[in-house]
Amino acid sequence: MGLIILAAIAIPNLLRARLNANEAAAQSTIKTISTAVESFRAAQTTPTYPAVDSTDTGVTGLTNVTPAYVDAGIFAAAGRQGYVFVYRPTLVGAVAQRYVATATPVTDNVTGSRRFAVNETGVLKAAASPTAVPGDSAGYNAWGEVVQ
Numbered sequence: 001m002g003l004i005i006l007a008a009i010a011i012p013n014l015l016r017a018r019l020n021a022n023e024a025a026a027q028s029t030i031k032t033i034s035t036a037v038e039s040f041r042a043a044q045t046t047p048t049y050p051a052v053d054s055t056d057t058g059v060t061g062l063t064n065v066t067p068a069y070v071d072a073g074i075f076a077a078a079g080r081q082g083y084v085f086v087y088r089p090t091l092v093g094a095v096a097q098r099y100v101a102t103a104t105p106v107t108d109n110v111t112g113s114r115r116f117a118v119n120e121t122g123v124l125k126a127a128a129s130p131t132a133v134p135g136d137s138a139g140y141n142a143w144g145e146v147v148q
Helices: 002-043 137-141
Strands: 083-092 095-105 114-119 125-128
Touching: 002 083, 002 095, 002 114, 095 137, 114 137
Parallel strands: none
Antiparallel strands: 083 095, 095 114, 114 125
């Protein structure tokens, strides 16, 4: 009987700890993406962010160089550490001059309870799930609350 009570107390705490760890990892990863995108921009003759590629992920310019700006696994469709990461550039003419990168839980309130976004300002924002993430840099400005 005592074991059942102990399990009833411990399991929710373990699940909450896992969710918190996933959210911390998502914040770290999205900061890594932002740093990679800014490094890519700084390395261009004409400063520009990576454009959308044929896979609609916009990350080929970040991952298919040596050394890569980021690990391609970050953008895996199945997610990473409970979150799916997406990079979306905003084109002005044919040039990517702004961007938004987002992190969405694979399963709301199981792998994460918040969504995260960062744009070219470098300011990380969060909103509770299931709030939709911003689709572009302009939408980011009115979205979420500043994390840091």
